[in-house]
Amino acid sequence: MQISQKERMLLxxxxxxxxxxxxxxxxxxxxxQDPQLKQLFNKIATEEQHHYDIINQILNGQQPNLSHAQINQQVMFQQAQVQQMNSENVMSNQKDKVLCNDLLSTEKYVSGTYDTVIFECVNPTIRQALQHIQQDEQQHGKELFDYMNSHGMYNVK
Structure with missing residues (x-):
């Protein structure tokens, strides 16, 4: 796969x-503090690692693997672990809110940077892979927002 110098720098x-x-x-x-939030953060960390791997594959001239199959197996295992911990039913706290706000801001930023890179890419395979990643980033933002909104951390008026 051919990558221009500009694409390489952006990637x-x-x-x-x-x-x-x-x-x-x-x-x-x-x-x-909240086991549900721990689960969400671990799930997204796994997906972010997948994004990192996709970009590495592109930089190494390989066809990117966009499949989430292995990630979904890891997430199911993590969910089972957290369900056991949920019996404690730890309530959200101010520290969790700060963590969520920071990560939501991070997702907004990263999604925006992908927008610029997508427009700068000539190679359609790279563009498609980055659009895939950006869609995941937007989903991460939605998941964080939904958690925050359902736990009184982000009220929409």
Missing amino acids: EEQRNQEEICVKKYQNYANQA
């Missing part, structure tokens, strides 16, 4: 953003 920057997202979600999963 390397997006790969850096994905690496930051993976670390942030993993770190925040360890800090979150």
